[in-house]
Amino acid sequence: MTSHTIPHADDFRAGRELSLDHRKLGMWLFLASEVMFFGGLVGTFLHYKATLPTPEAALLDTVLVGLNTFVLITSSLMVVLGLDAIQRGRRRGLITFLGLTALLGAIFLGGQVFEFISLAGHGVTLQSSVFGSSFYTLTGFHGLHVLIGVIWALVTLMKAARGTYTAQEHAGVEAFGLYWHFVDVVWIVLFTIIYLI
Amino acid sequence: MTTATPALSPRRYFGWSTDHKVIGVQYLVTSFFFFLVGGAMAGMIRTQLLAPDSTLVSAEAFNRLSTNHGSVMLFLWILPVLAGLGNYLVPLQIGARDMAFPRLNALSFWLLVPAGLLMLASFFVGAAEAGWTAYVPLSISGPDGQTLWALSVILLGTSSMMGSINFVTTIFTMRAEGLTFWRLPLFSWSMLATSILVLTATPVLTAGLALIAMDRLVGTLFFSVPAGGDPILWQNLFWFYSHPAVYIMVLPAMGAISEIFPVFARKPVFGYRMIAVSSLAISLLGLTVWAHHMFTSGMDPRLRVPYMISTMIIAVPTGVKIFSWLATIWGGKIRLDTPMLFALGFISMFLIGGITGVFLAAIPVDLHVHDTYFVVAHLHFVLFGGSVSGAYAALYYWYPKITGRRFDERLGKVHFAANFIGTNLAYLPMFLAGLLGMPRRVVNYDPRFTELNQLASLGAFLLAVSVLPLLYNMIVSWVNGPKAGDNPWRARTLEWQGSSPPPVHNFDQPPVVTEGPYDYGEAEARSMMPSPAAAGD
Numbered sequence: 001m002t003s004h005t006i007p008h009a010d011d012f013r014a015g016r017e018l019s020l021d022h023r024k025l026g027m028w029l030f031l032a033s034e035v036m037f038f039g040g041l042v043g044t045f046l047h048y049k050a051t052l053p054t055p056e057a058a059l060l061d062t063v064l065v066g067l068n069t070f071v072l073i074t075s076s077l078m079v080v081l082g083l084d085a086i087q088r089g090r091r092r093g094l095i096t097f098l099g100l101t102a103l104l105g106a107i108f109l110g111g112q113v114f115e116f117i118s119l120a121g122h123g124v125t126l127q128s129s130v131f132g133s134s135f136y137t138l139t140g141f142h143g144l145h146v147l148i149g150v151i152w153a154l155v156t157l158m159k160a161a162r163g164t165y166t167a168q169e170h171a172g173v174e175a176f177g178l179y180w181h182f183v184d185v186v187w188i189v190l191f192t193i194i195y196l197i
Numbered sequence: 198m199t200t201a202t203p204a205l206s207p208r209r210y211f212g213w214s215t216d217h218k219v220i221g222v223q224y225l226v227t228s229f230f231f232f233l234v235g236g237a238m239a240g241m242i243r244t245q246l247l248a249p250d251s252t253l254v255s256a257e258a259f260n261r262l263s264t265n266h267g268s269v270m271l272f273l274w275i276l277p278v279l280a281g282l283g284n285y286l287v288p289l290q291i292g293a294r295d296m297a298f299p300r301l302n303a304l305s306f307w308l309l310v311p312a313g314l315l316m317l318a319s320f321f322v323g324a325a326e327a328g329w330t331a332y333v334p335l336s337i338s339g340p341d342g343q344t345l346w347a348l349s350v351i352l353l354g355t356s357s358m359m360g361s362i363n364f365v366t367t368i369f370t371m372r373a374e375g376l377t378f379w380r381l382p383l384f385s386w387s388m389l390a391t392s393i394l395v396l397t398a399t400p401v402l403t404a405g406l407a408l409i410a411m412d413r414l415v416g417t418l419f420f421s422v423p424a425g426g427d428p429i430l431w432q433n434l435f436w437f438y439s440h441p442a443v444y445i446m447v448l449p450a451m452g453a454i455s456e457i458f459p460v461f462a463r464k465p466v467f468g469y470r471m472i473a474v475s476s477l478a479i480s481l482l483g484l485t486v487w488a489h490h491m492f493t494s495g496m497d498p499r500l501r502v503p504y505m506i507s508t509m510i511i512a513v514p515t516g517v518k519i520f521s522w523l524a525t526i527w528g529g530k531i532r533l534d535t536p537m538l539f540a541l542g543f544i545s546m547f548l549i550g551g552i553t554g555v556f557l558a559a560i561p562v563d564l565h566v567h568d569t570y571f572v573v574a575h576l577h578f579v580l581f582g583g584s585v586s587g588a589y590a591a592l593y594y595w596y597p598k599i600t601g602r603r604f605d606e607r608l609g610k611v612h613f614a615a616n617f618i619g620t621n622l623a624y625l626p627m628f629l630a631g632l633l634g635m636p637r638r639v640v641n642y643d644p645r646f647t648e649l650n651q652l653a654s655l656g657a658f659l660l661a662v663s664v665l666p667l668l669y670n671m672i673v674s675w676v677n678g679p680k681a682g683d684n685p686w687r688a689r690t691l692e693w694q695g696s697s698p699p700p701v702h703n704f705d706q707p708p709v710v711t712e713g714p715y716d717y718g719e720a721e722a723r724s725m726m727p728s729p730a731a732a733g734d
Contacts, residue, residue, distance in 0.1 A: 011293060012297075012371060014372040014376070018370070022297045022370040029361070033358050033396045033397075034400065036396070036397055036398070036399075041404050043434075048427070127417065133419050137408070
């Protein structure tokens with residue numbers, strides 16, 4: 001109905017002068033707001049970690065989650081390789097690496113579910129204590145972001161299979177990559193504050 | 198599709214549209230509806246407070262009314278009316294055809310509607326009654342409406358963040374050729390500063406509201422005091438957003454009146470760069486002051502002094518703006534049309550609100566008047582005397598742009614007079630009542646405050662009546678008003694250089710900006726190369 005008002009490339013002349021793609025800038029701004037969102041949750045977790053006794057913390061399986069962390073970091077590498085592939089015009093490479101990204105993301109989620117189930121078996125639940133509430137909320141919101149990322153990876157994969165991306169035009173892959181790396185970085189912060197310190 | 202405008206039926210305002218101008222008007226009209234709703238709640242509150250022992254509403258109903266009055270006015274009126282102005286104006290001011298993400302823009306608006314209805318619907322299940330601040334543990338134990346309230350505010354925050362991503366991206370990537378940042382109109386500057394602040398502060402409130410919603414819905418223990426939950430944590434999360442929210446709600450109004458002063462004084466803006474940069478300074482400093490709301494809450498007393506100092510420092514960039522505005526109109530050929538009157542009203546009333554904010558930042562004063570009507574008076578001078586006056590000024594100033602019609606100037610002046618007298622009558626007595634010790638959020642009060650409360654109620658009723666000439670003027674002038682011409686105020690900013698109302702595509706050809714937007718009084722100054730369509734102007 002009003003599709004003629006949807007901007008096209010000519011509208012973003014000022015952005016080109018600044019070397020700013022509007023889609024990537026939008027993504028960066030969204031991620032900045034996500035940093036603040038997780039900042040609120042992390043602040044909550046740290047506040048309670050500092051002020052309340054947390055006997056449940058001894059139940060956390062640092063080795064399992066450490067392996068899971070390795071899986072997630074590897075998935076970020078896959079996104080980098082996928083982007084590199086499409087920048088060289090290799091569509092098949094992009095599809096393969098996006099598939100691996102989604103697979104590794106799914107393995108991470110599986111590990112998280114396994115961890116949650118075993119913790120629940122020890123009586124640590126959302127309702128068992130303030131630690132339980134803040135642990136599951138923080139890791140759960142992150143897991144939700146990984147889930148969204150897996151779905152996004154698969155959507156990007158299907159678009160790649162349809163030939164949407166080329167060596168010149170692949171901002172969609174870059175936007176997904178920014179998101180995925182962000183989710184990965186958040187996890188490194190969470191792993192540090194929840195499991196290591 | 199050059200100048201042959203496709204049939205612009207009014208029906209486009211009632212459905213999904215990605216045109217920023219349609220979305221802008223949708224925001225303006227929707228928020229005005231919620232303004233009337235919030236005003237009706239204020240009317241009930243002020244009627245109750247006419248007498249010290251009135252029983253018109255129950256204490257419970259009073260809490261629900263005051264909670265939702267505040268929430269509706271802040272989240273469903275001031276924020277969206279300013280978002281509406283930004284939506285309508287920013288693309289036109291920077292010479293763009295639309296926002297950077299038009300569908301996201303439409304989605305931002307369409308989140309507002311269900312969120313607003315959700316908040317109002319909460320009255321059917323027992324509305325939120327913990328104050329707009331939703332302090333825990335009150336907000337954990339309240340009725341079901343408290344959950345709807347939290348979900349509604351999460352949605353409204355999301356809408357606001359999506360809008361802000363759009364504004365920042367649009368201003369960075371879609372400026373017309375030659376429109377450098379130092380030629381950016383001051384309203385667009387203020388939207389940029391506001392949006393950065395929204396993106397930084399709002400997500401923290403979202404996180405806090407998520408915790409409250411989970412405590413209520415799935416039984417988490419974040420704010421359960423017996424389990425070790427900390428009520429002050431919520432206050433930190435809440436005020437980390439809700440103090441900057443005041444700047445979010447006043448910066449665009451400041452931007453609007455920064456546009457109005459040079460036009461109605463026929464002079465270049467004094468200190469253009471200082472006004473622009475002070476908006477950014479307010480945004481950044483605004484993130485460092487939140488705990489001044491918690492001086493009496495049991496926070497670490499050693500933290501009070503740093504927060505007092507950072508709060509007082511905010512007065513500096515604000516003062517820079519006020520002196521720049523005064524210097525702009527100083528010695529100008531001042532025309533006291535309605536937008537100018539509201540802009541002058543903004544300065545005088547916002548000054549009262551702002552300067553009492555400095556008083557409140559002082560720890561000893563705050564300990565004395567915390568949670569009294571002094572605070573209520575302060576915030577209403579900032580938000581009603583300031584933000585709402587600014588929104589009115591903007592509404593009148595850009596009315597001919599949006600509608601292509603002139604409004605009735607006499608009715609505009611009547612509205613201004615009633616609004617100005619009503620605001621001062623309603624809120625000045627509250628300063629006195631507060632200093633004398635009247636607590637806020639009480640359904641009944643000590644009889645010695647009766648006269649002050651009756652004065653305040655009288656002012657509130659005048660404010661209620663003052664909306665009538667505005668409504669009449671806006672509606673009737675749109676239908677029957679004389680044609681305004683493209684640029685009735687003879688303004689130089691880019692949005693006034695094309696036809697009024699603008700065509701769907703905004704500009705017949707991409708504009709080229711060759712000078713700054715406020716070179717009034719210089720015979721050769723042109724803010725834009727005239728396009729063929731605007732050549733006769």
